[in-house]
Amino acid sequence: MKPHRMKLAHHLVVNYDLYQKMDVFEPHWASADEMKVFHAPDYIEFLQRVSPANQRDMAMDMTKYNFGETSDTDCPVFDGVFDFCQIYTGGTLDAVVRLNFGLCDIAINWSGGLHHAKKASGSGFCYVNDIVLGILELLKYHPRVLYIDIDAHHGDGVEEAFYVTDRVMTVSFHKYGDYFPGTGDIKDIGAKNGKYYAVNFPLHSGMDDDSYESIFKPVIEKVMETFCPSAVVLQCGADSLTGDRLGCFNVTTRGHGECVRFVKGFGLPMLVLGGGGYRIRNVSRAWAYETSVLVNQDVSNNIPYNDYFEFYSPDFKLHLVPDKDLKNDNTREYLETHKIKIFENLRSLTGAPSVQMHQPPPVRMLREEDEDAVDPDLRSENDGKHQHEAEFYHDEHDQDNNEVPEAPDVVPMDVDN
Template identity: 75%
Template sequence: MKPHRMKLTHHLVVNYDLYRKMDVFEPHWASPEEIKAFHSPEYIDFLQRVTPTNQKEYAQELQKCMFNCGEFTDCPIFDGVFDFCRIYSGGTLDAAHRLNHGLCDIAINWAGGLHHAKKSEGSGFCYVNDIVLGILELLRYHPRVLYIDIDVHHGDGVEEAFYVTDRVMTVSFHKYGDFFPGTGDIKDLGAKNGKYYAVNFPLLSGMTDESYKNIFKPVIAKVMETFQPSAVVLQCGADSLTGDRLGCFNVTTKGHGECVDFVKSYGLPLLVLGGGGYTIRNVARAWAYETAVLLGEEVSNNIPYNDYFEYYAPSFKLHLDPDPELENANSKDYMEDIKIRIFENLRALDGAPSVQMAQAPPSILTREEDEDAVDPDTRAPEHDNRRQPEAEFYTNENDQDQCEPSNTEKDSNQMDADRTSATSMEVD
């Protein structure tokens, strides 16, 4: 989960000229109060205070595995850990906020998607669950939110957070069995008001593009028909790609992107997040390609020259080929059986749940600026956090976009611009 993945992704998005089709924003740093909307105060206070040099002072708490952070866990303490959490969580909150106010149709935060974190503990390299925070923000305006997870690992933290509510349906396609986190059986359906609102498709090793497509599309179509969400959150963990260091699937960038395109085709407000991915050159490939998919843009299979060009050797191609030696353990009969059982569970629901929506409750965002109070036809500079520092997004010294366009050019550019909004960040 190294932040270096964001640099590689950023450089591909810029050098494919995709940034020209988006509004790119610098996220605010989520405050402790915003993060405590889901996480326990004790856990967040711990993350704020602990450092590699003082973690021995918390030996008693760590030995009791109170927070599942520190040495000998999958959530080690490093310098700036809480700042890191604040940045990616702020990006997801900002993205959800913009969707709520109709400022974009699609919002992207590739640095988000950390789906394993629980209310009072870290898990699987995830310290703060930005997805849960983003969904909570969306629920202020949307009666029903659908969460879809295509990471190779089960989205256990998000499922657990909404296990007893019918306002969020969680759908996870993941490797199941002797594999982290060990949850996500088809029998895990939700409880109380949330019964049948947790959908799990447990998979075996070697999933191919064709196999994934044959289960993903019909299941999501049935979920859409049954649940009728008003907003969607899509976690695009790239460890489900072929060749991932910790993964075991054989899905290519095109197959992964086809899932993204299918969800996009429903035309619902869509929050797109990153997630796992441990072969970083392939993570950047997938997320750059999926940025293009979300924008409806065609991009070359040849990687454009950029600061990290050598990472893509020896092919220097955007798309991945499947591993011909990796066997697909998912038989057609197995996948069909799981699909039928999921459909039976969905039929147990008596249509989409009715939600009485009153005046929207206060946002969990605690920034001083109030975008609701701003004239939508006037963009006040002090409220505009679009990233346009000098030369940051320019690919060469002859790029004329550094010049202020004429009014005619502005009008033309505005008409052509896609309404996709991205919260993009690099963390050193």
């Protein structure tokens, strides 16, 4: 989950000129109070305090919150860990605000998508679950939100957070079995009001483009037809790509990107996030290509020259080729059987849940008088004022820097169900 991945992806997006079809904003740093909307206060306070210098003195809390680098933990402490969480979480929250206000149709935060973090602990290199926080914000304005996860690992943190509600449907396609986090059986379907609103497609090693497409498209189409979401969150974990260090699938950048293209085709407000991915040159390839898909821009298969050009040797190509020696352990019969079972579960739903209207909740408006506050819990920043002055422009006339329009009058929905 090294932030260095963001630099590589950023340079490809810029050097493919994809930024010219996007509005690019610097997000605010999420405050501890914003994180506590989902996470336990004591966990966030621990996250604020812990550092490499004091982690030995906090051994009991380290164990309690699943931090460290042992066989039983996978959330290492590093300098600036809380700053890191503030940045990627703020990016997701600001993206959702723009979607809620109707300022964009698609919002991207490749640094987000950390789907394993739980309410009171870290997990799987994930510290703050920006996805859950983003969905909670979407639910203020959208009656139903669909979450789709194409990471190689099960999106357990997001599923767990919404396991008993019918306002959010979670759909995860992932490796299952002796593989982290070990959850996401097809029998895990939700509980109470959320029964049948958790959809899991457990997979074996070797999934390729054709196999993935044969299940992804029909399942998502049936989910859309049954659940009728008004907004979509798509987690694009790149560890499902061929050749990933921790992955075991054989999906190419084209196959991964086809999932993005298919979901985009439904025309719903869409939040697109990153996630896993442990061969960074392939992560940046995938996210740059998927950015091109989202902005409807064809790009060359030849990697453009950039500051990290040498990372893409020896072929310097954008698209990956599958590993011809990797066996696909997912038989056609296995995939068909599980697809049919999921369809049966979806037929058990009586229809898309309705939500009564109520007075608008407090809107995450950003006050100019708070911009310079030292405490990030008090400071807020107007994202409309923070496009970088130079980095995303060839010259001063390259894009029109129009003021951000006012939010439309929207009657949001009850989020208490």
